[in-house]
Amino acid sequence: DLAQDLAGRHVVVSAGGTREPLDPVRFLGNRSSGKQGYALARCAAARGARVTLVAANAALPDPAGVDVVPVGTAVQLREAVLKAAADADAVVMAAAVADFRPETYAAGKIKKKDGEEPAPIALVRNPDILAEIAGERPRPGQVIVGFAAETDAVLANGRAKLARKGCDLLVVNEVGERKTFGAEENEAVVLGADGSETPVPHGPKEALADTVWDLVARRLV
Ligand code: C5P
Numbered sequence: 001d002l003a004q005d006l007a008g009r010h011v012v013v014s015a016g017g018t019r020e021p022l023d024p025v026r027f028l029g030n031r032s033s034g035k036q037g038y039a040l041a042r043c044a045a046a047r048g049a050r051v052t053l054v055a056a057n058a059a060l061p062d063p064a065g066v067d068v069v070p071v072g073t074a075v076q077l078r079e080a081v082l083k084a085a086a087d088a089d090a091v092v093m094a095a096a097v098a099d100f101r102p103e104t105y106a107a108g109k110i111k112k113k114d115g116e117e118p119a120p121i122a123l124v125r126n127p128d129i130l131a132e133i134a135g136e137r138p139r140p141g142q143v144i145v146g147f148a149a150e151t152d153a154v155l156a157n158g159r160a161k162l163a164r165k166g167c168d169l170l171v172v173n174e175v176g177e178r179k180t181f182g183a184e185e186n187e188a189v190v191l192g193a194d195g196s197e198t199p200v201p202h203g204p205k206e207a208l209a210d211t212v213w214d215l216v217a218r219r220l221v
Contacts, residue, residue: 005217007048012084013041014095014129016058018074022121023106032096034058036147036186039205040092041066043213052084056095074098074126081129085138090216092145093130094171101126134166141221143168145212149175158191168193169215171208190215 015037019027034055041053042063051066056077062068069084071077074097085091100123112118134144144167150157151174158172170191187202190211198215200208 003046004048006044006213009049009089009220010052010084010087011044011049011090011092011216012052012054012081012088013037013044013092014054014056014077014081014097015041016056017096018056018077018098018126019072020074020098020101020126021072021105022102023108023110025109028098028100028102028121029057030096030098032056032058034060034095035184036205036208037092037094038063039209040094040212043206043209047213047217052088054080054084054095056097074101074129078127078129078132081133082138085133085142087139088142089139089220090143090145091133092212092216093133093167094147096149097129098126100124128165130167131165134168143216143219145169145171145216147171147173149173151176155189155191155197158189162191162193168219169212171212 016034017030017032019029021027038060041051045051045065053066054069054071054077056071069080071080103122103124130146146165146167148158148161148170154172154174158170162170171188173188185203186205186208188200188208190198200211
């Protein structure tokens with residue numbers, strides 16, 4: 001039954017955008033709404049999968065029948081994804097993970113002082129969760145999917161990123177002002193490590209989600 005082609009499978013989806021705190025009231029964040037990741041989780045559940053949705057700061061209702069693990073930062077997202085990935089058949093990293101976080105966290109609110117210039121914010125690298133999972137393959141035969149938002153040379157940059165990350169599939173979006181972030185619709189090309197290229201025309205995020213699961217399902221052993 002095609003409609004239940006993910007029955008008996010465990011899939012992990014990350015969604016939303018991480019927030020990297022500077023002090024108790026401030027963070028560095030991004031514009032990811034979480035809608036694409038939530039659509040992926042809903043579609044996988046509809047196709048019979050057990051779904052763990054690691055949700056970073058998404059102001060969206062929990063999808064029915066999905067295990068939602070809320071996280072804030074990239075470090076928390078890494079822990080939650082690695083834990084869930086241990087027995088997962090597929091991991092789809094749709095979350096926008098901050099590449100950097102502030103080097104220090106101020107336990108009290110950072111104050112402005114009269115006549116003083118603001119202190120620069122020093123950043124350190126966050127772990128690359130996608131590259132780590134794709135490299136380690138916590139479970140043999142696991143299918144690993146990444147997302148990439150590119151503003152130019154979309155396909156060339158996408159191919160390079162797919163190779164660098166070592167994932168099986170990379171969903172490449174063209175982003176720019178008004179495009180993709182927070183929108184209900186999306187347009188993408190899904191690149192495969194096998195050289196395949198699957199264009200997904202402008203449409204609802206559910207349509208892209210179903211194409212991703214089609215491509216994942218045929219790679220599952
Ligand atoms: O390198 P870039 O941020 O463009 O890669 C995007 C892909 O890598 C997404 O799938 C995102 O979830 C994942 N990523 C990650 N850990 C990071 C940065 C990105 O897993 N620190």
